[in-house]
Amino acid sequence: MLYGIHWDLSNSWTFAASIIPILLIGMKITVLATVFGFLIALVLGLVFALMRSAPMRIVSWPTRFVIEFVRDTPLLIQLYFLYYVLPDVGLTLPALETGIFALGLQYSAYTSEVYRAGLDAVPQGQREAARALNLGTMRTFRDVIIPQAIPRIVPALANYLVSIIKDTPILSAITVLEMLGVSQIIGARTYRYMVPLTMVGILFLILTVIAATAVRYLENRLPRAGIPLK
Amino acid sequence: MKPIVTFEKVTKRFDDDTVVLDDFDFEIQPGERVVLMGPSGSGKSTVLRILMTLEDIQEGVVYIEDEPLWHEKRNGSLAPASEKHLHKMRGNVGMVFQHFNLFPNMTVLRNIIEAPIHVLGLSRAEAVKRAEELLDQVGMSAKRDAYPNSLSGGQKQRIAIARAMAMRPKLLMFDEPTSALDPEMVGDVLEVIKDLASEHDLTMLIVTHEMGFARDVANRVCFFCDGRILEQGEPEKIFTAPTEQRTQQFLRMVLKE
Ligand SMILES: Nc1ncnc2c1ncn2[C@@H]1O[C@H](COP(=O)(O)OP(=O)(O)O)[C@@H](O)[C@H]1O
Ligand SMILES: [Mg+2]
Numbered sequence: 001m002l003y004g005i006h007w008d009l010s011n012s013w014t015f016a017a018s019i020i021p022i023l024l025i026g027m028k029i030t031v032l033a034t035v036f037g038f039l040i041a042l043v044l045g046l047v048f049a050l051m052r053s054a055p056m057r058i059v060s061w062p063t064r065f066v067i068e069f070v071r072d073t074p075l076l077i078q079l080y081f082l083y084y085v086l087p088d089v090g091l092t093l094p095a096l097e098t099g100i101f102a103l104g105l106q107y108s109a110y111t112s113e114v115y116r117a118g119l120d121a122v123p124q125g126q127r128e129a130a131r132a133l134n135l136g137t138m139r140t141f142r143d144v145i146i147p148q149a150i151p152r153i154v155p156a157l158a159n160y161l162v163s164i165i166k167d168t169p170i171l172s173a174i175t176v177l178e179m180l181g182v183s184q185i186i187g188a189r190t191y192r193y194m195v196p197l198t199m200v201g202i203l204f205l206i207l208t209v210i211a212a213t214a215v216r217y218l219e220n221r222l223p224r225a226g227i228p229l230k
Numbered sequence: 231m232k233p234i235v236t237f238e239k240v241t242k243r244f245d246d247d248t249v250v251l252d253d254f255d256f257e258i259q260p261g262e263r264v265v266l267m268g269p270s271g272s273g274k275s276t277v278l279r280i281l282m283t284l285e286d287i288q289e290g291v292v293y294i295e296d297e298p299l300w301h302e303k304r305n306g307s308l309a310p311a312s313e314k315h316l317h318k319m320r321g322n323v324g325m326v327f328q329h330f331n332l333f334p335n336m337t338v339l340r341n342i343i344e345a346p347i348h349v350l351g352l353s354r355a356e357a358v359k360r361a362e363e364l365l366d367q368v369g370m371s372a373k374r375d376a377y378p379n380s381l382s383g384g385q386k387q388r389i390a391i392a393r394a395m396a397m398r399p400k401l402l403m404f405d406e407p408t409s410a411l412d413p414e415m416v417g418d419v420l421e422v423i424k425d426l427a428s429e430h431d432l433t434m435l436i437v438t439h440e441m442g443f444a445r446d447v448a449n450r451v452c453f454f455c456d457g458r459i460l461e462q463g464e465p466e467k468i469f470t471a472p473t474e475q476r477t478q479q480f481l482r483m484v485l486k487e
Contacts, residue, residue: 129331132282133345133397134320143344147335225379226335 002185015195019186023199026182030207033100033168033178038161040104045111053116071109075170078102083174099171107164111157118153119145148226155222158215165207179203232296233257234401234433235281240290242276242457250276251457254290258401263427263434265444265465268454269480274437277454278403281435282325283316294322294401321349324399328406330386332378332393338365339374342393350397357396364392367429368422384415388422395426402426404436416440423447439484441469453477 001007003025008018051063070078079102083095093101122145130140172181183196190196235258242251250273258264266274279285280292283299291308292299301308302315311319333341342364343357352360365371368388378386387407394402404423408416420443427434427447438444444451445465452462453474461474472478 123331125327125329125331126333128282128284129327129333131284131320132323132325132327133393134317134349135345136317136348139348143348144333144335148333223335225377226333228377229333229336229340 002182002189007186007190009190009192012195015192016199019196019199022186023179023182023196023203026177026179027203027207029096029176029178030165030168033096033103033171033176034161034165036100037103037107037168038164040101041107041111041160041164042157044104044108046115048108048112049115049119052112067109067112070105075102075106075167076173078106079170079174095174095176096171099174099176103164103167103171107160110160114153114156114160118149118156121152122148143229147229150227151222151224155215155219158218162208162211162215165211166204231260233293234260234295235435236293237277238291238293240280240292241288242273242280242285243288249457254458256459258433258435260433261431262450263448264436265448265451266435266437266454267439267444267451267480272454273457274454275405278325278405278435278437281323281401281403283320294319321397322400324394324397324402326387326390326394326402326404326407328410330378330383330390330410332386332390334378337375337377338370338389341378341389342396345393346396360396361392364395367425368392369418382415383411384418387411387419391419391422391426401433401435404434404438406437406439408438408440441481441484445469453480
């Protein structure tokens with residue numbers, strides 16, 4: 001029994017069917033971690049990208065260092081660090097929030113690169129034409145650069161959505177009961193691992209296929225020349 | 231009358247070692263239509279880009295009318311220009327690029343009205359009216375609502391000309407406006423520029439290797455070489471009786487193409 005739900009061990013099929021509601025509770029946590037982790041990555045990544053391209057070196061260099069550091073160290077270490085070390089300096093967050101933040105931080109290092117590459121890929125001639133027309137910096141970003149960068153940025157960002165889903169099981173390392181964590185408990189209590197683990201694999205497959213399909217749909221709908229301004 | 235453009239002992243370097251302009255002096259009078267010709271890499275685009283504030287200068291002063299472009303008078307001496315000053319000065323100058331640089335995410339109309347609305351503060355109706363007149367002049371009224379990617383090179387360049395004209399610059403510059411075009415489109419674009427030259431008393435600075443066009447449109451042709459003007463004069467004189475050997479060589483090469 002878990003979350004007050006009993007499993008039926010008569011055979012593998014009944015077992016599988018009976019643990020679905022339990023796994024769905026875990027899936028809710030998986031989805032939650034994905035969505036909020038991704039939102040943090042989207043916002044923090046943009047902040048990193050802008051700070052990194054700031055003209056002041058005192059801003060851009062430390063930002064570069066942080067991005068490199070986050071990107072080149074394992075997520076698991078960052079996760080342990082945030083969960084076990086930060087409380088020592090008086091910062092205690094619940095496991096799920098810590099996990100979401102760790103995922104968001106890790107992925108913001110990736111998304112910041114996506115933003116930067118997307119903005120850089122808008123041809124220099126576009127900025128020059130905007131300058132020749134005396135458009136201000138803000139107006140140029142708003143009407144020229146960002147609308148043309150979005151079709152390059154969005155598909156790459158969306159691909160990280162798929163991979164962040166696949167990284168959520170790591171949160172079970174800090175006691176978060178997402179899908180994998182839940183299935184491990186079921187396995188430990190029933191001594192039957194194959195069924196719950198297979199089910200979790202299938203549920204992950206469903207989640208990633210849904211996300212990937214949404215990504216492809218979005219990609220096909222974005223006009224390549226940029227977001228049209230009439 | 232005071233010149234509309236003055237280069238006074240201007241030095242332009244890239245990365246400290248490539249010197250493109252060295253002690254460069256140059257003037258354009260109001261209403262003049264000047265053609266710059268010369269070998270590739272000699273610094274013609276750089277001259278235009280300095281005037282468009284796309285490239286800065288290291289030494290000397292550039293004036294637009296009698297105001298320094300890259301400097302500001304502060305306490306009686308010249309200090310490097312602020313972005314605010316550059317913004318003000320840029321309003322005098324317009325530029326048509328070799329590769330058009332139209333905004334692909336905007337319709338033809340939006341390309342033309344964007345800056346008049348957001349920079350000049352025109353109302354949308356006024357901007358559209360101005361754009362429609364210009365579209366008519368460049369023969370592109372039918373493409374008002376099209377997106378640039380659906381247009382030919384020649385059509386794009388005509389839109390780019392209308393876009394630059396919509397800002398009503400005192401000086402309009404063209405950097406090889408036809409060299410990225412298929413040969414059959416060149417004529418149309420040159421015709422449009424000639425029409426504008428005859429209808430408006432705009433000052434023009436044009437980089438082109440089209441000699442027939444230069445002969446029709448220019449009051450003065452400057453042969454530009456290694457960052458300076460080697461020889462200049464009325465088109466007739468430069469094209470039929472150039473005195474410098476480098477000019478003769480260059481013209482022979484262009485004619486052969
Ligand atoms: N951004 C740049 N960085 C370094 N060198 C440059 C840059 N732009 C132009 N140059 C150099 O300046 C010289 C003049 O270039 P340009 O003005 O484009 O010549 P033109 O238009 O006459 O062909 C060339 O030698 C070119 O290599
Ligand atoms: Mg050039």
